[in-house]
Amino acid sequence: MLQKSNGFTMVEMLISLVVFMMISLFVLQIFLVMYPNLIMNKQLHHKEWEVFSIQLQKELRESKNQTVKNNKLYLLTNGSVASVELYQNIVRRQVEGLGHEILLQNVADFQVNQKGNQISVQVTDYSGKQYSRTFHPYFKKEFNVNEE
Structure with missing residues (x-):
């Protein structure tokens, strides 16, 4: 008796992890372009x-x-x-x-x-x-x- 389960396989988890990481990288790059002054300290030490x-x-x-x-x-x-x-x-x-x-x-x-x-x-x-x-x-x- 074969049952079909609705869980994630290892391949599906890896694909979703790669997609999540790519989206995170793009969001970070967009943030850095939009707000470059947040990275650069404006004061002279x-x-x-x-x-x-x-x-x-x-x-x-x-x-x-x-x-x-x-x-x-x-x-x-x-x-x-x-x-x-x-x-x-x-x-x-x-x-x-x-x-x-x-x-x-x-x-x-x-x-x-x-x-x-x-x-x-x-x-x-x-x-x-x-x-x-x-x-x-x-x-x-x-x-x-x-x-x-």
Whole structure:
């Protein structure tokens, strides 16, 4: 006597599991496209700002000359010119216009000013929080920079 049962077989369970996983992946991808800001932290981390400040102070001390032009900081060290600038949403460092060393991320605005022997840096992150620091380099002589 053969009876027909209405239960799931192993193959049916595997197929339904694969369909469920595919739907879950598509929903996740749609969510990530619609809400990209939820993943990206809008704030600049306090420790990241401290590391940036210490690194910039060290570079200013090691440089022979400093100048600010078009909101970029140029440092002359051992015959090569390093620049610190805002590029998209990061503050980056380049040497002789080459390279791409990221110093800060999630930056909405970056301002650098020079008054005599003082170099002031102001950074605003995407949450609107502002960070600022004034540096006093040992050498204050400015030099000419040729921008491309």
